[in-house]
Amino acid sequence: MIARILVIAGSDSGGGAGIQADIKTAMALGGFATTALTALTAQNTRGVSAVLAIPPDFLRAQLDSVMADIGADAIKTGMLPDTASIETVADFIESLSQPLPFVMDPVMVSTSGDRLQSAEALHALKTRLIPRATVITPNIPEAEILLGETIEGEAAQRHAAESLLRLGAGAVLVKGGHGTEDIVTDVLATADGIITLTGPRISSRNTHGTGCTLASAIATGLAQGMDLETSVRRARAYVVAAIHAAPGLGDGHGPLGHGVTVDPNRL
Numbered sequence: 664m665i666a667r668i669l670v671i672a673g674s675d676s677g678g679g680a681g682i683q684a685d686i687k688t689a690m691a692l693g694g695f696a697t698t699a700l701t702a703l704t705a706q707n708t709r710g711v712s713a714v715l716a717i718p719p720d721f722l723r724a725q726l727d728s729v730m731a732d733i734g735a736d737a738i739k740t741g742m743l744p745d746t747a748s749i750e751t752v753a754d755f756i757e758s759l760s761q762p763l764p765f766v767m768d769p770v771m772v773s774t775s776g777d778r779l780q781s782a783e784a785l786h787a788l789k790t791r792l793i794p795r796a797t798v799i800t801p802n803i804p805e806a807e808i809l810l811g812e813t814i815e816g817e818a819a820q821r822h823a824a825e826s827l828l829r830l831g832a833g834a835v836l837v838k839g840g841h842g843t844e845d846i847v848t849d850v851l852a853t854a855d856g857i858i859t860l861t862g863p864r865i866s867s868r869n870t871h872g873t874g875c876t877l878a879s880a881i882a883t884g885l886a887q888g889m890d891l892e893t894s895v896r897r898a899r900a901y902v903v904a905a906i907h908a909a910p911g912l913g914d915g916h917g918p919l920g921h922g923v924t925v926d927p928n929r930l
Contacts, residue, residue, distance in 0.1 A: 666694040666886035669729055670879060671722075671752055672741030672770070673702035673714075679918030680872030681741060685879040687921035692901065694883040697733055699725035701752075702744045708871055708913025716744045719751040726755045737764040737886035739879050740792070746784045753791035764885035767796040767832070768878035771805045785809070794831030798891060800878045801827070803841040817848050817859070824852035834891055836881075840873060851895055858892065860899060869909030869917035876919060877902050901925045 668689045675681035682698050689696035701722060705713040729735070738756065743749045756765065769788060789809065793799055803814050806823045809830075814823050820837050827835040839848040844864070851858040880901045884894025901923065908920025 666883060666888075667734060667736045668694050668696050668879065668882050668886050669699065669726075669735035669738045670696050670741070670882075671699045671701060671726070671738065671743075672768075672875070673704055673744065674700055675872070676703075676705055677707040677871070677913070677918070679708065679912075679916075680875045684872040684875040684919070684921065685739065685741065688876050688879040688901070689883045691921055691924060692880055692883045692887075692897070694886055696879075697729045697735065699729065701748045702742055704742075708915035708917050710915065714744060716748060719747040722748055722751050723755060726752075730759075735763060735886075737766065737882045739766045739768065739882035741768050741875055741878065742770040743784065743788070743792075746787045749784055749787040749791055753787075753795065756792075756795050764797045764882065765795060766878050766882040766885065767792055767799045768874055769793075769799060769801050769805050769809065770874065771808050789830055793827075796832040797885065798834040798836055798881065798895075799827065799832045800836045800838065800874065800881065802838045802874055806837050817850070820848065820850045821852075821857055821859075824850045824857065828852045828854075836895060838874070838877070840870070849895075849899065851892070853891070860895065862899065862903065865903065865906050867906050867909065868915070869906060869911060869919060871913075871916040871918050873902055873906070873919065876905060876921070897925055 670685040673681045675683050686696040700717050703715045824835045824837045834853040837850045846861050847864050849860045877898050880898030881894045904923040905919035908923045
């Protein structure tokens with residue numbers, strides 16, 4: 664059976680991030696994405712101009728409808744705009760008869776710098792969802808918000824990953840794309856220790872939706888039975904390939920070229 668990934672996230676009207684990127688990613692990597700929308704956004708490559716949260720009752724109805732028929736092999740969350748949506752998703756995950764791999768991308772700041780999640784929701788995110796995640800995937804600005812501290816350099820990144828791990832997630836991937844070094848370093852922390860994953864920084868304005876894409880790629884790998892490290896490595900390779908294949912749309916941070924494929928034997 665094809666791997667099923669239930670994506671719980673917001674819609675990006677520009678098509679580069681959010682649910683749109685999640686669906687494209689899962690399909691490109693051989694999975695099947697179902698969705699539950701948490702919010703509608705009016706945005707393009709230059710920024711977000713409006714956000715409309717989906718009522719929690721309707722969010723839960725989407726989740727229950729998918730699970731009652733299609734089911735899921737993994738769950739991925741993205742933008743959760745308010746406390747009500749976080750509580751709804753947490754209640755849903757707790758109600759599952761058996762736990763599923765759960766990738767939580769704590770979407771708080773868009774590529775263009777817009778804050779996408781209310782400050783009031785931070786406590787609920789840290790106490791209700793992070794402890795239930797198989798892995799969380801914050802970038803450096805998101806990790807700084809979660810921890811309330813500045814992160815500069817690889818040593819601080821490693822410390823941040825270890826600190827976030829103590830919030831209860833099974834693993835933490837602190838992404839280094841927002842750094843300034845020529846080499847991008849992602850830090851993966853688990854109970855077994857820390858793994859650093861590196862690669863050359865790509866000079867490109869077409870990076871809109873990289874976080875959504877990476878998290879969905881990891882969730883697809885987990886749904887397909889890959890272990891976490893292999894899922895992360897394939898996801899990173901996919902994002903790199905998708906940046907190189909970007910169609911060059913828009914005047915701001917352009918979308919990726921999600922139609923690329925990645926050979927897992929070459930990771």
